[in-house]
Amino acid sequence: MRPSSTTGRLNSNTICALRGTSSPAGVTRRTADPPGGKIERDGRGEPTGVFVDNAQDLVEKARPEPTREQIKGWLSLSLQRLAEAGLTEIHDASVDPEDVDAYRELADAGQLPLRVYLMWNGIGKSQIEPLVEQPPFSNYKDRLTLRAVKLMIDGAMGSRGAVFLEDYSDDKGNRGLLVTEPAELERRAALAMRKGYQVCTHAIGDRGIRLTIDAYEKALAEERPVDPRPRIEHLQCIAQSDVARLKPLGIIASMQPSHATSDMYWAEERVGRERGRGLYAWRWVLDAGVPIAAGSDFPVDPERPLIGLHSAVTRQDLKGWPAAGWHPDQRMTLDEALAAYTTGAAYAAYEEDHRGRIAPGYWADLTVIGKDLRSIPPEEIADAGIDFTIVGGSVVYEKR
Secondary structure, eight states, X not given: OOOSHHHHHHHHHHHHHHHOSSOTTOOOTTOOOOTTEEEEEOTTSOEEEEEEETTHHHHHTTSOOOOHHHHHHHXXXXXXXXXXXXXXXXXXXXXXXXXXXXXXXXXXXXXXXXXXXXXXXXXXTOOXXXXXXXXOEEEETTTEEEEEEEXXXXXXXXXXXXXXXXXXXXXXXXXXXXXSOHHHHHHHHHHHHHTTOEEEEXXXXXXXXXXXXXXXXXXXXXXXXXXXXXXXXEOOBOOHHHHTTTGGGTOEEEEOHHHHHHHTTTHHHHHHHHHHTTBTOHHHHHHTTOOEEEOOOTTSSOOOHHHHHHHHHHOOOTTOOSTTOSSGGGOOOHHHHXXXXXXXXXXXXXXXXXXSSOOTTSOOOEEEESSOTTTSOGGGGGGSOEEEEEETTEEEEEOO
């Protein structure tokens, strides 16, 4: 989940660039594509206002810096919306020091309705050295944890930025964009592990996933950290031969079930039928004994876990398409999907001894759903509704 102002600000600037008639960032037809990025251009070579992956930095540098109060306001609005969706904790990827300070001030004021698990921003040109020199902390003011670093190997499949072993099926000659070079990814992963941080790497294409596994394997052998729990964020299109490499390295698959049902209309056009067998391959991952931590990638996809649960068990959209489910062999059972959103997510944040189940001694973080999910047809899961969200025994959302 990403409710932070970081992602929201970047998206806003991209929209402004699309709507504007000139670029305050100074981007023109003569501006070269940066490493790991692409400026989309029209037939005349003029920028269209769409900036892919590292090219977004060209727009970001022209953005006025927000005030602390603005950041806190954005965070508060996002967290309340997420509480209404039934979430008791979110994992906020790619935060900067200003974001962390804003979260701390909200925690100090007792204004964090949810628990928040933070990851330092180690993406692209971001320098992680001064970040990881700060010691990790857990459960600050009973709400806030910072013990992870977010890295990124490739881009998104929709923009053809995800890195593949072979060409995109619908764009010959294109195999995606490396946001971070493999050697640098390995260096950053090793540094983060050395400083006691969990490493969480965005990897979507089959080559991007393989390179991430390679980097983790080398970093783990070099640093030998205690209980590192490295994560691969998204794991959207994996080569079946790489699935068996995940469990021996202790890799957690941090996956978003609703990505499958939002991308299924075009995903196989990008990769073809054979590679498409590895798209959102939950069954392969679970059968290999690899834990899945489920989320939404909000605001990329809807923040509601009930939509994700529906996607996980049906592989259908909310209108019931396709009738038999998209790649139905990869579906989860309802119990597996619930575990991915609860015990799996807790394990991914080192909280399995406190959260993720209802049991004596566990924190009273509870979501009360309006219907018994085991007694209704799967197609009704998304609309079951949230009656209460309870964090630490306090009601933070009540349906009225």
